[in-house]
Amino acid sequence: MKKLTVMVVDDEPVVADTILEILKEEGIDGFGFSSGHAALNWFSRINPDAVIMDVVMPGISGIAAAIEMRKQSPNCRVILFSGQTSTADLLNEARSQGHQFEVLEKPIKPEVLLAQLLGHNDSGGVASGQWPVASD
Amino acid sequence: MVAVKFPIAYRVSERSWWLRYLIATGFVLVALILNFLPPAQNLPFLFFFGAVALTARVCGFGPSIYSTALSAIAADYFFLHPGTHWGFSLIDILRMLLFASVCLLIASLAQQRSKAQRASEMNQARLAAIVQSSDDAILSKTLDGIITSWNKGAERLYGYTEAEALGKHVSLLSPPELPNDIPMIMSKLRSGDQVQHHETTRIRKDGTRIEISVSVSPVHDLAGNLIGASTIARDITARKVAEETLRKTEKLAATGRLAASIAHEINNPLEAVTNLLYLLRKNPSLDEKGRKHLSFAEQELERVAHISKQTLGFYRQVSSPSRIDVARTLESALSVYTHKLEGRNIRAETKWESGTEIQALAGEIRQVFSNLIANSIDAMPRGGTLTLKVSKSHDWGNGNRRGVRVVIADTGSGIAPAQQSKLFEPFFTTKRDVGTGLGLWVSKSIVQKHEGFIQVRSSVRPGKSGTVFSVFLPESKPASVAA
Ligand SMILES: Nc1ncnc2c1ncn2[C@@H]1O[C@H](COP(=O)(O)OP(=O)(O)OP(=O)(O)O)[C@@H](O)[C@H]1O
Ligand SMILES: [Mg+2]
Numbered sequence: 001m002k003k004l005t006v007m008v009v010d011d012e013p014v015v016a017d018t019i020l021e022i023l024k025e026e027g028i029d030g031f032g033f034s035s036g037h038a039a040l041n042w043f044s045r046i047n048p049d050a051v052i053m054d055v056v057m058p059g060i061s062g063i064a065a066a067i068e069m070r071k072q073s074p075n076c077r078v079i080l081f082s083g084q085t086s087t088a089d090l091l092n093e094a095r096s097q098g099h100q101f102e103v104l105e106k107p108i109k110p111e112v113l114l115a116q117l118l119g120h121n122d123s124g125g126v127a128s129g130q131w132p133v134a135s136d
Numbered sequence: 137m138v139a140v141k142f143p144i145a146y147r148v149s150e151r152s153w154w155l156r157y158l159i160a161t162g163f164v165l166v167a168l169i170l171n172f173l174p175p176a177q178n179l180p181f182l183f184f185f186g187a188v189a190l191t192a193r194v195c196g197f198g199p200s201i202y203s204t205a206l207s208a209i210a211a212d213y214f215f216l217h218p219g220t221h222w223g224f225s226l227i228d229i230l231r232m233l234l235f236a237s238v239c240l241l242i243a244s245l246a247q248q249r250s251k252a253q254r255a256s257e258m259n260q261a262r263l264a265a266i267v268q269s270s271d272d273a274i275l276s277k278t279l280d281g282i283i284t285s286w287n288k289g290a291e292r293l294y295g296y297t298e299a300e301a302l303g304k305h306v307s308l309l310s311p312p313e314l315p316n317d318i319p320m321i322m323s324k325l326r327s328g329d330q331v332q333h334h335e336t337t338r339i340r341k342d343g344t345r346i347e348i349s350v351s352v353s354p355v356h357d358l359a360g361n362l363i364g365a366s367t368i369a370r371d372i373t374a375r376k377v378a379e380e381t382l383r384k385t386e387k388l389a390a391t392g393r394l395a396a397s398i399a400h401e402i403n404n405p406l407e408a409v410t411n412l413l414y415l416l417r418k419n420p421s422l423d424e425k426g427r428k429h430l431s432f433a434e435q436e437l438e439r440v441a442h443i444s445k446q447t448l449g450f451y452r453q454v455s456s457p458s459r460i461d462v463a464r465t466l467e468s469a470l471s472v473y474t475h476k477l478e479g480r481n482i483r484a485e486t487k488w489e490s491g492t493e494i495q496a497l498a499g500e501i502r503q504v505f506s507n508l509i510a511n512s513i514d515a516m517p518r519g520g521t522l523t524l525k526v527s528k529s530h531d532w533g534n535g536n537r538r539g540v541r542v543v544i545a546d547t548g549s550g551i552a553p554a555q556q557s558k559l560f561e562p563f564f565t566t567k568r569d570v571g572t573g574l575g576l577w578v579s580k581s582i583v584q585k586h587e588g589f590i591q592v593r594s595s596v597r598p599g600k601s602g603t604v605f606s607v608f609l610p611e612s613k614p615a616s617v618a619a
Binding site for chain 2: 019
């Protein structure tokens with residue numbers, strides 16, 4: 001099996017760093033970014049298999065960044081997670097523009113996050129190969 | 137001078153010419169008869185002057201000339217030269233001319249006065265019509281507060297007819313909780329001040345309260361003495377209700393923003409700690425004791441996470457309330473539990489009424505329903521029936537507000553009477569390991585925030601046990617204006 005490459009985007013460095021470390025434990029290569037802009041700048045060069053991204057960040061929101069990433073690379077998995085309540089509003093706005101996103105709520109357990117990422121998810125009812133971000 | 141005031145209705149000057157001349161003849165005849173009375177014998181012209189003046193006022197100028205001539209003939213015939221012959225001496229002619237010119241003078245004076253009076257009466261009638269047809273309530277009162285006039289607008293606004301209001305004291309309209317309002321206005325008036333756009337509450341005849349804006353100005357007589365006050369009042373209930381709704385909406389939004397920022401501050405560190413504990417568990421150098429401590433820490437952390445989700449719910453919105461379909465919201469809350477219901481062998485029965493729309497924060501209302509459904513499922517570990525009903529309803533107890541009633545009933549364990557009073561207290565739970573005891577507390581505060589209420593009935597009788605939660609949510613639309 002090919003090694004996964006993942007981008008982790010969160011404006012809270014502790015969150016991004018701990019997730020990167022958890023990924024490393026599983027043998028997954030991770031790259032951390034603290035803003036949607038920075039992540040978009042590196043997106044085409046890294047060409048990741050998946051992106052784990054916070055929704056509410058200063059500058060461009062996680063949802064806006066996700067829409068752009070999906071445009072550039074439709075096969076890339078984007079997992080959004082959020083600890084903030086305005087997420088519902090942002091999601092509604094994205095939906096009104098025709099973009100459907102599922103969002104995991106913070107705090108999310110590492111086990112659940114890994115299950116989502118590796119595709120052997122048994123709690124959320126997500127079929128293999130199909131990612132929450134793409135379901136509608 | 138004769139100064140009889142004739143109400144417009146009796147004025148005949150606009151009538152047909154022959155009627156006016158007939159009346160003029162009548163006046164002269166009356167004057168003639170009066171002249172035969174003893175005291176008038178030596179003043180033969182006096183009553184004729186009166187007849188001419190009356191004719192001028194009532195019938196107009198033409199008839200007054202006619203009555204002058206008639207009077208002159210009658211005076212000459214009956215009094216100056218009683219008998220049959222006509223006198224044509226110089227003195228007679230001079231006397232007649234004098235009589236005629238005095239008559240004409242009187243006639244023209246009377247005519248002028250009557251014209252001016254007519255104009256002012258027309259003006260008054262026009263003003264009265266404006267006052268009567270005004271949408272605003274217009275009333276006047278004496279300085280003691282006795283109502284002296286009352287227009288149609290006042291009848292509509294306050295519910296009292298003119299007959300009911302006249303002669304009453306204005307405190308009739310004062311609600312008991314504002315005993316000083318009208319005395320304050322009256323004392324301002326007595327010191328000659330005006331009251332402009334004073335916003336206050338009044339009570340209608342049927343007991344309902346109305347918000348009004350009132351302007352009161354002093355009324356003076358011709359000599360400048362303060363004799364009373366006139367009041368113009370306008371119903372501003374609709375505007376007040378709209379303002380109040382806006383204030384509440386802003387409050388809701390502010391609470392939402394607060395919850396949002398607290399959620400952010402708490403959930404990010406929680407995420408970090410969760411990740412750190414996970415990494416710690418992966419550490420091979422951790423001994424048995426350390427592992428035990430770690431799993432306690434993880435359990436406690438889970439509790440904090442659950443509390444955070446309950447109180448600062450993920451779905452809580454920052455946006456302001458919108459119109460939501462309550463049945464649809466309940467349906468979407470239920471859909472999350474479909475798997476769980478099947479797994480527990482719980483049958484769900486639903487009954488929606490259409491058009492159950494209210495003004496609310498959809499995310500928060502969904503959280504309420506979700507909490508109640510979760511509780512019902514927890515109460516039925518060995519299966520049962522979950523009944524969900526949504527119907528349009530009224531809150532009879534509270535001004536008959538319209539709204540929506542949601543009933544969530546289960547055939548579960550029921551709640552012991554001793555515990556029923558504690559249900560809505562924060563942290564009251566019988567689910568040691570899994571519950572926070574915040575579900576109902578949060579639900580109640582959300583429902584109260586929406587100005588609704590939540591009720592519970594429960595039975596623990598074996599075989600018939602179960603619990604019914606009933607939530608009333610008002611439509612929270614500005615109440616229709618009291619007509
Ligand atoms: N439908 C029900 N049937 C029986 N008991 C109930 C029902 N709903 C609530 N209760 C009782 O009320 C208690 C308080 O409920 P509440 O929802 O506030 O907290 P919880 O369910 O214990 O915890 P949480 O909702 O935070 O996970 C519950 O522990 C339970 O004992
Ligand atoms: Mg509960």
